[in-house]
Amino acid sequence: MGSSMDEKVVAVIMVGGPTKGTRFRPLSLNIPKPLFPIAGQPMVHHPISACKRIPNLAQIYLVGFYEEREFALYVSAISNELKVPVRYLREDKPHGSAGGLYHFRNLIMEDDPSHIFLLNCDVCCSFPLPEMLEAHRKYGGIGTLLVIKVSPESASQFGELVADPVTNELLHYTEKPETFVSDRINCGVYVFTPDIFTAIREVSSQTKDTGNSATLRRVSSVEALQPATRNSTDFVRLDQDILSPLAGKKQLYTYETKDFWEQIKSPGMSLRCSELYLSQFRLTSPQVLASGDGTKSAIVIGDVFIHPSAKVHPTAKIGPNVSISANARVGPGVRLISCIILDDVEIMENAVVTNAIVGWKSSIGRWSRVQACSSLKSLTFKCFCLVSLNNHEPGSILCRSQAEGVYNSKLGVTILGDSVAVEDEVVVISSIVLPNKTLNVSVQDEIIL
């Protein structure tokens, strides 16, 4: 591939679909996860606006298996706003991360792009895409992965890889290994040349020939009951089926980022990622953030986003790390710390909300208190990163919830679904409340269905 500057680039953002991502409940019960607001913008907005910085970007495709109508409004609005064509492509059934890309190859190749970016919508990072593209051109392979160094203990949750320190070639890749392989992990952001389609086709035809999956695994009855797509030839996963086999063959390279990186898998993470993006705005576009000293407008501490249509009383104190969405009303004497307040929420006088996500149209009564852990101290990110209960990092502030069940390890942030009413003087601690509930007694460490 030549390095001519008028070669076009296409970006593909995988957004998933409704039956996946149950970890994002209850927020995903009424809105597709990719549209959930992080730092004042829908989650998918962040990779989309990062794509805008790629030179010669021709088109952005969002690929997923949500219904088209769920994305129709958003896609036309964002295309207008950012002046770049964005289109949602619906998979008829899950094809896997590589299969999805392959399925739409004709559309993707319509603009005759020299390079194709593939991003996962639930990745939160600085998206150094132009830099990745330049590095990829120099390496001359068929693909370059964005990688980051993490702590050895947390690496096993991701795809671990080994790269040549001089050439940056991808030497070895393995997904969620049981033993330690490397502390460098796959960020879920890739750039490919169109040769990737050939590589994917070769893999699917190999599976056809051998007739069964390369590794022998006990298939549980639950898996065997899955629709045939999982075992068929057009379900191709990027990590295990493409990256692993191609590692070490001088085809794939890595580009390391030293900035932040998180995956937005759970509602608690959305709060952490909101914080990261808000602090990024401070550097790239500080005019987006709110400010105030209590005279004409509320006191603002740290990085705070307040939608222009929201009304915040001057005696309120907001921040750090707060996002307030459209038409929300924050009353006198309210204190908000580390929270996401969604559209049309009403917070009445003297209430306190910290480490929480308050869903659309909810109301928080006077003197009520909505919080996560028992201390009001702002939590460090180590707390939010906890996925398994086995992560004991010395020195991290221990404010995990007390829940013992394997499934409840996400109770680090209080979440109120849509239209939840918290009555006056009620306290809600480390709880999750599903939509349309009214709390007239205090609750702690509970899930309210």
Added chain:
Amino acid sequence: MKALILVGGFGTRLRPLTLSFPKPLVDFANKPMILHQIEALKAVGVDEVVLAINYQPEVMLNFLKDFEAKLEIKITCSQETEPMGTAGPLALARDKLVDGSGEPFFVLNSDVISEYPLREMIEFHKAHGGEASIMVTKVDEPSKYGVVVMEETTGKVEKFVEKPKLYVGNKINAGIYLLNPSVLDKIELRPTSIEKETFPKIAAAQGLYAMVLPGFWMDIGQPKDYITGLRLYLDSLRKKSPGKLTTGAHIVGNVLVDETAKIGEGCLIGPDVAIGPGCVVESGVRLSRCTVMRGVRIKKHACVSSSIIGWHSTVGQWARIENMTILGEDVHVGDEIYTNGGVVLPHKEIKSNILKPEIVM
């Protein structure tokens, strides 16, 4: 004759089942809850049923077209834009309920399951000549509810007492009313409570009479009562139309199995079990006191008791499901898994044991 069914809100107490369907369409004894009431109304000559709803009308209307055709009864919706309480919806649906004939109309509460002795209620209403009749039912713990204080012989209602601290009576409002059209004149078009505002007015004018509901009564708006309700319902079915229950060597007690369901060899089913359409129960399965909804597959040697298995779920081999486990739609419990009171939201796989009652999102 007309009828109004108060469907009301979000059915949050019956989650996770109501995350997949609005509450009136959640199946009970292999039939959508609301169909039990509509059929009972049709049987006494009601030709139009109005549903007072405020949630997911599109989903409801689709189903209703089906019922309308099959039952040959007209079904319409009256949609509340804000919650109207227990009397407001009547005023809202006024035009549909009053047809000039002067006939009384029924009002039913959609959460309630009973034998619906509506013909007897019509007779009772004609006999006393008052403006309104309500069904009351006897309960063990009246202070949990609103107690209706009435004259034992005539049934004339003296007053309502909400959650009384001292014993005033043991009959509570069963949520089934037969009202003359003139009652609508007493209800303003605003959120109002029928027990706190409307009925006391009518009782003061000596126009309200109560009939003790014969047979069983259950508010099945939450899972525990749903399971008890099934037992009462099947009991009543045994007395009234035992032919509908399933019999066989592998059946114990009252069991209702849809004709399209398949049951394997060596199973023991019952008592108090309902198995819905298209279900597959493989061999060696033990089911007791549970509801198995449409399309569920229960694999070999599994054991399910006192639980509700939601639509299209699967229960793995040798799995044990008990103690008020509620599986939402499309939940798959792995082989050999034990769940004790797990409440599982739709579209989940359960691959590890749930040792004590827990909500799985």
